[in-house]
Amino acid sequence: MIRINREQTEAELRKFVGSDVYVHSEATSYVFVRNFKVRLTEAFVAGDGPSYRVALRFDGHGWLRMEGLTHYETDEAGRLLLAGFDDRGRMDVALHLGRGPFPE
Amino acid sequence: MEQRVLVLLPHPDDEAFGLSATLAEHVRNGDPVTYACLTLGEMGRNMGVPPFANRVTLPEIRKAELEESCRAIGIRDLRMLGYHDKTIEFEDQDKLDADIDALLQELRPTTVYTFYPGYSVHPDHDATGAAVVRTIGRLPRNERPVVLCLAFANNLEQGIGQPDVVRDVSANLKQKLASIQAHRSQFQVAEWVSGDVPLEKAMQERFGTERFWTYRFD
Ligand SMILES: [Zn+2]
Numbered sequence: 001m002i003r004i005n006r007e008q009t010e011a012e013l014r015k016f017v018g019s020d021v022y023v024h025s026e027a028t029s030y031v032f033v034r035n036f037k038v039r040l041t042e043a044f045v046a047g048d049g050p051s052y053r054v055a056l057r058f059d060g061h062g063w064l065r066m067e068g069l070t071h072y073e074t075d076e077a078g079r080l081l082l083a084g085f086d087d088r089g090r091m092d093v094a095l096h097l098g099r100g101p102f103p104e
Numbered sequence: 105m106e107q108r109v110l111v112l113l114p115h116p117d118d119e120a121f122g123l124s125a126t127l128a129e130h131v132r133n134g135d136p137v138t139y140a141c142l143t144l145g146e147m148g149r150n151m152g153v154p155p156f157a158n159r160v161t162l163p164e165i166r167k168a169e170l171e172e173s174c175r176a177i178g179i180r181d182l183r184m185l186g187y188h189d190k191t192i193e194f195e196d197q198d199k200l201d202a203d204i205d206a207l208l209q210e211l212r213p214t215t216v217y218t219f220y221p222g223y224s225v226h227p228d229h230d231a232t233g234a235a236v237v238r239t240i241g242r243l244p245r246n247e248r249p250v251v252l253c254l255a256f257a258n259n260l261e262q263g264i265g266q267p268d269v270v271r272d273v274s275a276n277l278k279q280k281l282a283s284i285q286a287h288r289s290q291f292q293v294a295e296w297v298s299g300d301v302p303l304e305k306a307m308q309e310r311f312g313t314e315r316f317w318t319y320r321f322d
Pocket of ligand 1: 114115117118226229
């Protein structure tokens with residue numbers, strides 16, 4: 001994964017706007033949700049780094065907002081993977097978007 | 105001279121520590137005060153001790169707390185703008201600015217209180233302050249109200265220096281305490297009173313001064 005660049009990461013996220021996406025979202029120590037499917041209407045990355053806030057709007061009435069994201073990559077399947085790591089490299093949060101479901 | 109006061113803050117309770125006593129002073133002087141609160145703080149983490157709210161009931165509870173705080177201060181014109189907590193920075197800027205502009209046009213304030221953009225820690229605070237100064241900045245220079253900002257970031261000193269408006273608000277600590285206590289899901293007043301220091305003395309030391317930075321448009 002590479003460090004988030006606000007503009008580039010936002011541009012990657014926005015490639016999913018207007019389509020149905022499968023979302024995996026987790027706060028690692030507490031909760032995850034896998035493969036909820038939404039129609040994305042807006043996507044934002046905010047913050048001055050090194051950690052960023054990401055917000056998604058979906059289905060005309062939904063919000064997903066996460067803090068603490070630091071890294072991202074696009075995998076060979078075209079999925080966008082964002083994650084937030086602490087200073088010892090442990091993952092705190094993750095937000096993944098794909099056009100198909102993630103493996104169960 | 106009468107001042108017309110407009111307060112623009114994102115969360116119920118943002119008024120309590122920072123400027124409730126100043127607002128009580130405006131009320132005492134007969135200045136009309138309007139408080140526009142952008143959200144209901146519905147994503148707040150505090151639910152009371154022991155918890156008496158939950159994620160579902162929190163908005164209604166905080167709305168009632170906000171109304172009680174306004175009564176304590178003497179504010180009779182409270183507007184709740186209906187934005188969602190933690191999302192102000194992602195809102196449509198044109199819509200946000202239009203809402204603020206409508207208030208400016210209606211109320212013609214001489215003084216506006218908000219957060220200093222970039223120096224107010226929480227993204228909602230910064231985004232609210234940014235929208236306020238963006239919208240006021242579009243007014244002709246001679247129609248702009250004075251913008252007094254709250255700020256509490258770590259990097260204040262090198263960024264915006266010392267506050268240029270520092271008010272001794274001891275005369276209005278009663279209203280301030282009542283405003284803070286109104287937000288009972290958020291603050292536990294009892295926790296600040298250690299040992300035998302009376303509440304009034306503790307209040308005076310902690311909250312007897314309110315500080316503002318005048319926003320400079322150029
Ligand atoms: Zn706040």
